[in-house]
Amino acid sequence: MVNRPSVIAFDVIETLFPLEPLRQRIIDAGQPGHVLELWFSRLLRDAFVLVASGGYRPFPDIATHGLAAVTGGALSDDAVRHIVAGFAELDPHPDVEPAMRLAHDAGVEVITLTNGSVKNTSALLSRAGVDAYVQRVLSVDDIQRWKPAPDIYLHAARTCGVPPERVALVAAHSWDTHGAHHAGLVTGWVSRLEKRFPDIYSPADVTGDDLVAVVEGLLALPEGGSP
Incomplete structure (x- = not known):
């Protein structure tokens, strides 16, 4: 489950x-x-x-x-x-701040996991005014393995000190949620970019038209064991 x-x-x-x-x-x-x-x-x-x-x-x-x-x-x-x-x-989508705030206020640790650099991502988050919500900025540069290799998703879980099944990866790319799923993470897919989820990939656990809907869906999942 x-x-x-x-x-x-x-x-x-x-x-x-x-x-x-x-x-x-x-x-x-x-x-x-x-x-x-x-x-x-x-x-x-x-x-x-x-x-x-x-x-x-x-x-x-x-x-x-x-x-x-x-x-x-x-x-x-x-x-x-x-x-x-x-x-x-780059400028953020308008739902970024409310989605991050929703997760943060619910007591969930908010991080980013990017194929870009920590420096550039940190600057984007600061420029968008959402850096206060983000507790960690993780990059594929950390272990030199691009998503969707399973190593980078597992690196995120290890860094946060939780098992993979307690981490949710939220992405607009179905290949990204597919990779996260096969590393044991929970997945949330926002549909605005691709519109239709490819049948060849493992389906996301939660889908939504925007980030707020996806975060709401993740927060509505049943409580599991300790973090």
């Missing part, structure tokens, strides 16, 4: 902070707006190849390489750097 978590780990990129502001930077550099989706898909593909083969590169390296690749080398190094730097200036 799935029980109420004592820790909620929020994914960061796209779950808390949409990438849409990067589209304008891409357009300003003379590229079509749909390059954003091609770029992020390439970024994830390259990261997944590395983790599947036992390798690792940090987010900025993969992002920089991926953008240059999908634009066929049409962008200058300065343009690539400018676009990638936009990851530090």
